[in-house]
Amino acid sequence: MSLPRSLSRPLAVILYAAFVGVLLASYISPLQGILTGRSEVSRLEQNLANTRDHNDHQRRLVADLQTPAGIERAARERYGMIRPGEKVYIVER
Numbered sequence: 001m002s003l004p005r006s007l008s009r010p011l012a013v014i015l016y017a018a019f020v021g022v023l024l025a026s027y028i029s030p031l032q033g034i035l036t037g038r039s040e041v042s043r044l045e046q047n048l049a050n051t052r053d054h055n056d057h058q059r060r061l062v063a064d065l066q067t068p069a070g071i072e073r074a075a076r077e078r079y080g081m082i083r084p085g086e087k088v089y090i091v092e093r
Contacts, residue, residue: 064070
């Protein structure tokens, strides 16, 4: 039993369109994942750049604290230490 030729052509077009629709619908979820992943990559790259900057700053700080001048500066700035005989004046703003 076969369909008349006048019905087989539109039915083939409908079936083809349905197949293409199902195929396109199956790509929506993976495409959303790809787009989300791309935005995540740019955010993570920025985070990595910030972390590298922070690490570079910390390395410079460690190197500075390994010198007598750096140790003295840190003692004065962070702990308010002074040398014997020095006078400290505090200026309030």
